[in-house]
Amino acid sequence: MPSSQKITVALLVVAFASSAGAAPDEDRLGRAKGYPLGTLGNFFYEESVRVGSFSAQGDIPGIKMNVLAPSVAPMVLSHSDSEPSIRWDVDHLKRLTVDDYLARQRIMGLLIIKDGVIQVERYQYERKPSQRFLSNSMTKSITSLAVGFALQEGKIASLDDPAERYAPKLTGTLYGGTTIRNLLRMSSGVRFTENYDGHDDLARFGRAAQREGVEAAAKLITEREAPQGTRFSYSSAETDILATVVHRATGMTLSEYLTPRLWQPIGAENSALWRADGTGMERAAGNFNATLRDYGRLGIVLASNGVRPDDPQQKQIVPREYLLDSTDWRRIPQAFQPGKATPYYGYGYQFWIFPGEKRRFALLGVYGQMMLIDPELKLVMVQAAVNATAKAGQTTLAKDADAFWRGVVRHYGSW
Template sequence: MVGLDTAVSAAPDEERLGRSLGYPVGQASNWFTSELVRVGSFTHQAEIPGLMNGSVHELAPSSQVMPLMRSAREPTIRWHVDALRNLSVDDYLARQRVMGLLVIKDGAVQIERYQYRRSAQDRFLSNSVAKSLVSLAIGLALQDGSIKSIEDPAERYVSSLAHSQFGRVSLRDLLRMASGARFSERYDGSDDLEYFGRVAAREGLELAAQQISERAAEPGQRFNYASADTIVLTLVLRAATGSSLSDYLQRRLWQPMGAESSALWRTDRQGVEIGSGNFNATLRDYGRLGWLLAHDGLRPDTGQQVLPREYVQEATDASRHPPQFAPGQATPYFGYGYQFWTFPGRARRFALLGVYGQMIFVDPALKLVMVQTSANAKPRAGDTSLGREADAFWRGLVAHYGGSW
């Protein structure tokens, strides 16, 4: 067996990611695909002009910030992958393009590291981590009665979707990525996601959703990851509440949660948030969100139940969803709840995931949260070593704090 335990002298692929140029920010045409501008763009996405021909909405911070205590010393975490044993935090950062890494246990920050000249002041791009925020907004709207039932069809709230592929799909099926609409996401510039984005940039998200015309399965039958499903949920939320997604979550989640910094969300030309991604926040505020979720929506320092407990549990518990959404069935590894990914194993553990390595992992029983923001080489973490190594590092954290699989 081989062991690695060396100090990090440089982050991986610094020059390829633009170090000598000061980690430049890209333009609307290349920010998502060019490695040279990935670090800069993924921490300044809200500043890039012309994206989706839209604007930026701000979620203001809280006047009562959730405190995050700091551990006196960083724990000695050990993790293993393949023949490599007893790897350290430094090893993980030396092997992966991690911009920010945060671990919270029992309300205290155990690990907080940054690479590529990023810092606690940077707002990191969520990519599809944002989808879980849309789900939480749906749960809150159910709680306050703006949405009557997740069995309601989308067209009950967005009449323009009547006669579209999404009109008669229930909110529950949309939450499970089971609309049945034919929609591909390969991130290769020629998939349905690319076409959807082009239409949305010209005409807005609502018209783009109306133009999806083919069905691959009946609603509810199978998991098919489709960002368009989340966009429809965003449209439903806006119509049901009479508020933008940002305004709604600012007053219902971001401020009650105790966010320290403002967050930014990109919109389309009509001011509708691109709810499938495009959310930007600091590493610590992502950590606060994870900490809230580790308590099933309860803010532990104030005792306020910010999110509906029953909804959070149902959204994130693999055992409460049909077999086709279970870990190992929805995908070869993860399962899927309501816009949350569920881990295999006996314990309830779940994840908020975005392409290029954005991750929030939560273990409610251990009160353990890991947040990672990355500039991975490929969109899907599983297409590089990041997928396996992030999982191995997480398992090392779980084991360190007494958990098992």
């Protein structure tokens, strides 16, 4: 067998490798039934259909998807000849491995890229590289990039304009009177409960938005707790309002707008799917679906400050200054810095910011979806997960993921 074929076979083995034993909670997650799809009503909450639903949301009956077409010149992702011996520590446990991480957590797919080369690619629960994984609130950062493009093109004149300037149907609502900048920082001051139990403001807002659109749903949220711009308070509705602003300012859906500006320029190999509401607009706070490798390609461009590193012309894709304003703790007010916005993370323009002197940031979604980026090391980690609870901090996932990421960073550099 030629050496090139041997390498290809070896890479396939690495790509489909998993932990030595069974993946966590396979039976509870639907293995006996072939990891079935859920329904429109239960796919987000019912764990027995979570694997199937989170890797094929577009196949759930009743869900409409908008499509972002792939690039005609995909970014080539090569594989390392061997998987690195990453080690990480958590609590009293020392020198844990990638296998240990997968054995401890409900990870469907894990991808680690260094300098544009795939170092680790693993799948569990019978998932495959060709499947599109639901990103949940990682999507918020993609919506933010749409705002950055609209600002660069003059479709949005200023981030300090109120949302209602571009979406007049929001006039008279609390969100309509909130500036785009404060929506980006989730600092509208509006009271909005988001605890993922199906009975909170998120569910109420979401049902109305699905039926009538975001502008109608905005009228349901009527209480302000603090002056806008003064504090961080996580609210998915604010991302949906941002999407409405972009839609009204550009006359396009987010998928139409971002396909030629983001998805194709980053070199996406496959189409992405984005769930739409009854009006045809994307549910922009979540519901974006792509392969793990295409998420990785996006991460590579973000780690390169908005440039595709394999482009000989080094054309700027994502507006550089907007991206830095979104992800650098030095550029954001104190109230939104790490340890202030939350006890751990800071919050930029719909991006999470790690504590520490060096610039590191994240796209995060409920149930354990993550893209973690270290621009200095050109290091990207993406995972698709099916955690037992929406909030990773309610299980060991948040602690393990942070410890594992720190181990990945230390393998290539220093924290």
